[in-house]
Amino acid sequence: MAGGGAAGEASEADAPQGRLPPLGEALVVIPAAVQVRGLQDLTGDGGVCKQELRSGTGQLVPPNSSVEVKYSGYLEDSVEPFCTNHNCSVPELMKLGKDITLWGLEIGLLTMRKGETAKFVFKPSYAYGQQGCPPVIPPNATILFEVELLDFINSAEADAFFELTPEQQDTFPLEKVLKVAEAERQLGNFLYRKRNFEHARDIYKKVLSILGRSSSSEAEQCQINASKLLVLLNLSLTYLKLERPARALAYGEAALEIDQRNAKALFRCGQACLYMTQYEKARGFLLRAQHIEPFNHEINGELKKLASCYKDYMEERKEMCCRMFASLRSSD
Numbered sequence: 001m002a003g004g005g006a007a008g009e010a011s012e013a014d015a016p017q018g019r020l021p022p023l024g025e026a027l028v029v030i031p032a033a034v035q036v037r038g039l040q041d042l043t044g045d046g047g048v049c050k051q052e053l054r055s056g057t058g059q060l061v062p063p064n065s066s067v068e069v070k071y072s073g074y075l076e077d078s079v080e081p082f083c084t085n086h087n088c089s090v091p092e093l094m095k096l097g098k099d100i101t102l103w104g105l106e107i108g109l110l111t112m113r114k115g116e117t118a119k120f121v122f123k124p125s126y127a128y129g130q131q132g133c134p135p136v137i138p139p140n141a142t143i144l145f146e147v148e149l150l151d152f153i154n155s156a157e158a159d160a161f162f163e164l165t166p167e168q169q170d171t172f173p174l175e176k177v178l179k180v181a182e183a184e185r186q187l188g189n190f191l192y193r194k195r196n197f198e199h200a201r202d203i204y205k206k207v208l209s210i211l212g213r214s215s216s217s218e219a220e221q222c223q224i225n226a227s228k229l230l231v232l233l234n235l236s237l238t239y240l241k242l243e244r245p246a247r248a249l250a251y252g253e254a255a256l257e258i259d260q261r262n263a264k265a266l267f268r269c270g271q272a273c274l275y276m277t278q279y280e281k282a283r284g285f286l287l288r289a290q291h292i293e294p295f296n297h298e299i300n301g302e303l304k305k306l307a308s309c310y311k312d313y314m315e316e317r318k319e320m321c322c323r324m325f326a327s328l329r330s331s332d
Contacts, residue, residue, distance in 0.1 A: 070148040120146075264289075
């Protein structure tokens with residue numbers, strides 16, 4: 001992400017800190033020619049300046065994070081973006097320093113919080129350098145970007161963890177393992193929201209594998225089980241989306257082994273059984289879920305769906321029996 005527009009690359013010598021200027025796509029929507037006031041100088045040399053348009057919440061984006069952003073990039077005197085991702089309903093998750101290689105943009109993102117929208121001005125040395133990125137970016141171009149930070153995942157610890165050998169991973173402190181597991185699960189959730197169910201499933205399974213370590217105490221096992229439960233529920237739902245109800249049921253039942261009164265796990269199991277036309281089993285799971293959460297619209301809706309499916313099923317069986325007996329009578 002984060003840069004140019006079309007053909008042509010600047011030389012490596014023009015890229016800040018030895019980075020090649022990217023051939024871009026893009027971020028949000030404001031004419032670049034609008035006068036920008038009240039700018040904050042982020043670099044001390046005027047190379048990267050920021051104007052906050054809408055405040056965000058929570059912590060600043062940590063280094064090496066993966067970010068979900070909407071963006072638009074403009075030349076200094078242009079009202080049309082040379083790059084934008086506003087046509088994407090769910091933007092790609094991009095890693096700082098890897099997918100986002102425009103130096104000024106990375107500096108700017110590290111000052112942002114979730115939900116924040118900001119405008120940035122990048123001088124050439126923090127953008128495309130002396131040669132630009134022909135034919136879209138002219139030489140020595142000052143670039144404006146408007147960025148909306150939708151979300152981010154702090155993946156630095158996860159990256160470091162997966163670089164370790166299995167033996168080293170086993171000695172990793174549990175607190176850090178749980179942080180890694182949560183970061184990876186959030187990545188799986190992001191992929192799920194993008195409807196990339198197979199990739200999300202693989203991420204969830206990866207998380208489950210690192211949570212399979214043996215615990216040294218009951219308190220540690222409780223922490224591991226709490227993390228496992230979330231992943232098992234994610235896997236059950238993902239397998240339903242992949243139209244593999246038997247696997248969805250297996251992961252739902254595994255979640256119930258951790259928490260037998262978990263309404264979400266019971267609901268997933270009920271959905272899986274209904275998908276497989278195991279109506280009595282589905283009814284048992286859904287009624288248990290309804291007992292725990294009697295006013296849950298999803299659970300009550302699934303019970304109505306079950307009743308309708310079962311009625312249709314019984315009518316089909318009745319009709320089939322009638323046809324069968326009719327054929328027997330006619331043969332006599």
